[in-house]
Amino acid sequence: RVPQLNDDHYCGTLLLSFDLRKKFQHLFVQSTKSGKQMLMNEIYTELHITDENLERTVTIGNLLELLPGQDGSLRSLMMKGVSGIGKTVTTQKFALDWAEDKVNSNTLFIFPFTFRELNLLKGKKYCWLDLIHHFFADTKGAGTCSFDKFPSLFILDGLDECQLALDFHNNEILTDVTDSASVDVLLTNLIMGKLFPSAQVWITTTPEAAGRIPRESIDMVTEVRGFSHPKQEEYIRKRFRNKELASRIISHIKTSRSLHIMCNIPVFCWITATVLEDMLKTDDRGELPKTLTEMYIHFLLVQSKLANVKHHGRSETDPIWSTETRTMILSLGKLAFEQLQKGNLIFYEENLVEWLHQDRQFSFVHLSFQEFLATIHVIVSFINSGINLLSEEQSTSKQSVLTTEQSAVSQLYQSAVNKAMQSSNGHLDLFLRFLSGLSLQNNQELLQDLLKQSGSSLQSNQDTVQYIKQKIRENPCPERCINLFHCLNELKDQSLVEEIQQYLSSGCFSSNKLSPAQWSALVFILLSSENEFEVLDLKKFSASEKGFLRLQPVLLCKVWSRKLSSMPRSMKAVKVSALYVNKNKIAHLHLLFFFRLSSCELRPESLEALSTVLSCQSSSLRRLDLTNNCLRDSGVELLSAGLESPHCRLETLRLIGCGLTWKSCDAVAFFLNSQSSCLKQLDLSMNKLQDSGVQVFSAGLESPHSKLETLRSAGFSKASHLAAMLKKGLLDLTNNSLEDSGAKFLSAGLQSPHCTLECLRLSHCLLSERSCESLASALTSQPSSLKELDLSTNDLLDSGVKFLSAGLESPQCRLETLRLDCHGHTKHLSHTSLFISLESPVTLLLSLFSSIIIIN
Template sequence: MKNRFECIFEGIETKANKKLLNKIYTDLYITEVDGESMDDEHEVWQLETAFKKQPSRDTPIKCNDIFKPLPGEEGHIRLVLTKGVAGIGKTVSVQKFVLDWAEGTANQHVRFMFVFPFRVLNSVKEEHSLQDLLLGFHPELKSLDRADKYYDSSQTILIFDGLDESRLPLNFQDNEVFFDTNRVSSVDSLITNLIQGNLLSSALVWITTRPAAAGLIPSRYVHQKTEVRGFNEAQKEEYFRKRCEDAEQAEKIVAHIKASRSLQVMCHIPVFCWITAMVFQQILKRSEDSHSEIPTTLTQMYVHFLLIQTSIKDQKYHRGHGPTDRKGLLLSHREAVLKLAELAFRQTMKENIVFSEDDLRECGINADEASVYSGMCTEIFKEESVFFQQKVYCFVHLSVQEFLAAFHAFVAHTNGNFEQLQPLISERRSNRTRPLGQLSLERLLKEALYTALNSKNGHLDLFLRFLLGLALESNQKLLQGLLPKPQQSAETIHHMIRYIKDYRGKGLSPERCINLFHCLLEMNDRTMHRDIQQYLQLEGGSRKDLSPSFCSSLAYVLLMSEEVLDELDLRKYKTSSDEARRRLVPTVRCCRKALFSACNLNEVSCETIASALQSADCHLVELHLSRNDLQDAGAQRLFTAMSSPHCKLETLKIPDCKVTQSSCASLCSALQCPHSRLRELDVSENQLKDSGVMQICKALKDAHCKLQILRLAGCGLTEVACRGLGSALRSPGSTLRELDLTDNPLRDAGAKHLSAALGSPQCKLHILTLLGCLISEEGCLSLASALKSNPSHLLQLDLSYNHPGDMGAEQLSVTQIDAGSSPRAIKVDHGGLCRLRPGLQKYACELTLDMNTAHRKLSLSTDCRSVSCTMRDQPYPDHPDRCDTWQVRCQEPQSLRSYWEVERSGWYGIIVGATYRVSKSSGSETENDNIGHNSWSWSLACYDNRYTARHNRRRTEIPAPVLNAHRIAVYLDWPAGKLSFFIVSGGELTHVHTFYSTFTEPLYPALRFVFAGSSASICEVV
């Protein structure tokens, strides 16, 4: 096995192409995936940077560890199914897995490993026993006496490579079940019984496949599903440095790839890296101005690959005595290329990927000619196998076969050989009387499009992309010598672009639509985002929940288009899957404004964004990431990236992302960087504390810091932070113009530190927000005095939800008049002594229950502050607002900031929430009026050991953070669209759940009961 797997051949199996696997092998990104994404994946290229999932579902797995349970999991893993698109590295992973075992570096508990390529199994027509099958593939077993007794009782691994290449029916339902390894049966029956565990029940099984064929194995037999995701950025660079012996040349190739977004995306697939390396090595040798020939589409890359292969063949067999110009070189090899192209076309139409010498002879190719055409057709004849009665051939890679097949179709049309194109002509076209002799290029492309879209397994998707790409005159000119003459196709291309865009709305699956986007890219149409938005808004697109695989493909298309979007809002992509949205994150590099709030992003998402920010082709200037679980690790990745000279970010908003003071050193470094362009920073609702903000203050004094807007609402700050901020505002280099310190307990001492800064002529601050900062009359008088002494700069001051007192309000009002030429706006709304209460209690509101809404089974107290659920009807009069279920609303509408507490009693739970005012006369009685079960209300069901949040019939189960807690607090920030629920225990608030919405009407607090015998009271907050 070591001799068989220690070398890898890039192209034909020749000594020149032979390389030690351990020398050039580069690790691939392999992850666990769930069943849904495994089965619905489509054969389209995916994005490496979008491949970060929730840790529970997307844990990276080492190739040698695929049979080991993930951390924190238990159980025996018998069968692993690994999927990956063509060229992603599945077979090489198998080769590395076997080689490491054979060399003694991994899996030494395994006694035997057997490898069965499905493409070889296809050729085994006779019936055999399992013993004979194993001996046929591994003749070395013949030296063992009764080998079957060893691998039947020892740890054995069976590897079936390339399920998508199988032509076996794999009939699990009807195949006979048997347990005897000496039983003679068909290969199909042997394989199904091995997979089911009837034969060699103790053996482990590994199956690799392209995504489209993953469903051939029933999920009940699969214990772990993994996916090969290809190279990430670092792995790409490692591959090119290993692949190219010339280090300087390797660095040039890496630089070229980094400069092209389309190449960066394509090269996450190893086979494209191999082709790209070959193409660039030749381009760099040939031309000093290599940028002029850089291929940027799939078709261009394969055209150059064909040119290079032809040149290599000429140098090998003509030793440089043949033609030196491109056209002459291609002309001299035209016959051989066209024969291979015809072979590719015939076999692609038959869905064959391996073919015999008879197939070659049908196209005028003899075996010697095929074997010497280096890199394009490779012989896989294995003399030791008893199953091969003739040589079998395949192209070096399936994508090469599909490219040549498309080339043949184009050449046949150019030469007028329309009958050869009959397999592409649909039945509806064949039944027409119009002869094929009148088949225009546009008609051919439309027929190919129709045929490809009606292929059940999408086997013509790549062929179609190549065919449309070859229709471009620029690609035809590169192939002069093989083509008689370039076809004038500009008008045809224009018509096809319009035709494809119109076609997308005709009931196509998302997978087919994605391939049409790819087709547009091959025709150099880059207006992707508008077209994608139109598709998503279609009836079919808007109803279907977008899958993670679809979003991966969507991200690929957007990146390949190289179109710079003004705005990208992930919340507009209809999907219930956070994973699907995370797979769209890499598109951040192709937009100016990214709205990624509340998308359940995490540290690995930040790694993707950080990589984009450091890229020269990234256009991002505004990034919104609020309410994501970034934590310090994720935030620090972003801040580090902001120090890159390529980073163009001007606005960063990361409120409520679980960032702490630990990240402020990285932030400070980014703000002080000479390259920093950041103008606006929002880090509200993160516990930065005084220590963290003091570090930010240091950066604000730096001459390189360009920050103009800083929002620090709800960061746990005190007067200590105000001292630092005041010093920063007085510094000569400060550029800060707007500062928001809402909901920080600054008190009067903090206000005085800020007043000292505002009174300085060095302070250029225009807007200061101190909403809900526990500031009393003393602090307000200090601020008023500062504004009088320096009236020229501050234009807005918000002191709402504080307690300015009569004198403070009066003096602040005077400063509005004394503000000079520019009027000054000062707010002291919603003040009062109650605003000096700590925390959310400062927003406490007075509530009374509304008897006109109470259900007749609910009994209200005389002060309408308490309610009990009874079995006796109350004598309430009829009223249009009366509830039909056991619930009651409060009288007071809330449309600002409000806080209230509810105490429950009794053995049963209670449901607390808020609702719009909806009466029966409004026509809403057709919907469930239980709070939380409709679109106009939000609720939290509270029980002793669990909680359930509901809105619009969607529920979220929440374990009880505090058991047997009977007091519930509710905080409403109506302008911000925020409704939060807390448990009150020992005077402390423990957060349970928060709803985010855009409220359009005032909300009414409400209560609902589930069982009689429960009661509740509106608490007095003191």
């Protein structure tokens, strides 16, 4: 039971709320003019957050709640996401909303800690009460001391930055919140629930560091996926009050697929907006940055220009790399590298004085900037003196100077790859990506005045690419390999997609065991890559259900739709025919030209999603095969909404063996009659439509809007309902009980001057020799358009064949292929002006012209 609140508790809550409002109500936003504070509630933009297991969308409001129907309680939450994805800002926004009484009103206290701050207390002893008072001093003044008795939330932000041991197996067990211990021990007992068992704990981390906490201590895992495309635009419009400038920035981002995708990461979106704000000031803006490294280089140039204007009184048109600015950047680079080597993310005053010669505090705005500037330092050191700061052979007091230039360059990159691969928490991942990107000549040229490249060359791209590919094949750890794929992307390696497919199909690591976050990372690489590939073989991805769902954005990319539309038609088919989608939801597959989902046990929600795809304005889908899915009439009804859309461009639809009855035919007639219908081929074979059903959809066939050229249908007996199809190209009535009366009706239609039918298939239609007599008269009509006639597997007898022979003799006959079955032998017979009397079932009609004789 929750104890009764007293005045001290109310006072403590109010003071804590006031403190959190003051701390988090503003967010610092850098621009090309100056940094400024913006209200959190004005700039904050909702992120896409999902529950890792249930794939439900999570909002700040329900982040710490169980789904309806779930048992138990939610004590511990782990939020995963790549660096810069918005985890920290999300925790700050949550704390602010609580302080403003917008969320979690039942929680009496919220204590947001960061591991960066907790690292500073390493080696010191506290009890939890003292630790809370250390960071939230106002609670001490209110006399609050019973936090463990009331609903509380502890936020531990940045597990990937934690320098504490967190030894869950060997740390001392504590059960009293007044017991003193090291911060490391306090945290492990809090997370395990030994202390504050009724409190909730929310931990944020990158995927690489998530394994530091035992899985049994975590009740739920969520993943932050960043901005959706609409939220990108919303953020930029909030960021820039100038509506015209915001619109121009958004338009420029959309011109580059890789840029558009990478802006899903908020920190990258912020950097991109800042860079574009500067680039749009001049008409001579050059090519837009497309990779992570390119964007950070441009951001460094923008910030250096700003420093020149703000701190050194120079003009924006003056050279960027003044002596003061270059010295500052190189000093920051040295500081960044030295501290990165030690794993330090917060710098003490003595560090800053040593490298910057300034008696004031400095901190990097984001970890990625520390890694970028550290990369600059490594490269400058190598260029100026040939020193490889990453060499494993050197000690802290002695650095190795390599001899031959080419071997030195290769050694530099290989050392970086090896160091990053050895990291357990991925703290050198971005460093390696930046180093890969900075090896490209065009990137070095952007920084030539900073690097002052007069010594060693850094051109070793192909050697680096091959070494990275070798490491991918040697290392089964998905997190390490995913970062190496990022490096190939920075190197603009054209085989990136092929490498990913080979990795997943090689057997060195089962792709079915990839976590959703790992799938998301692979998808991000595929989307942000500028690789131009025409065939995406999804079978090679060997994805599980969740894995395939994570691949959906690759198919969703609208820019690919535009790219595909500019290709020759023969190159548009995306190879997905071998893909097995077992009980999957299908997302907006705008990209696809041909999508085969035969025998996939599709659910109603899948059909709703497919319907949305068909009705999407950017849809490229032309052929859809749903063969052998138990859609039934209700499924066709769901699908028809998309087929009737004016945006639907579908030309071929196969619904073979889908359990349809006459009830489906009304929907079929409706979309055939649609003014915008593009459907040319419809296959309804192996469904029990019956005569009543065919009669219903025949109204659609007779519509002037119908563009249907080919119809395959079965399960009825009256051919009269299909008169309109005699004006089309192909009519396949295989496996229908038409009998001779049906053939007689069709023959009459074939003799009409309006008939344009070229192919008629009447296999398995219970026809006799009488049907041949009717059809023979049709072959002699003027003009006859029929070029192919299939009468196989009907009991025509010799007399029936003789009737057909008479028709073949006519100069009006245009038939090129005739399929017959005589006592089990099927022959393809060709029209010829020579007629040889067929006196036995095995006599063949030989062609002197264009057709080929085939005996089955």
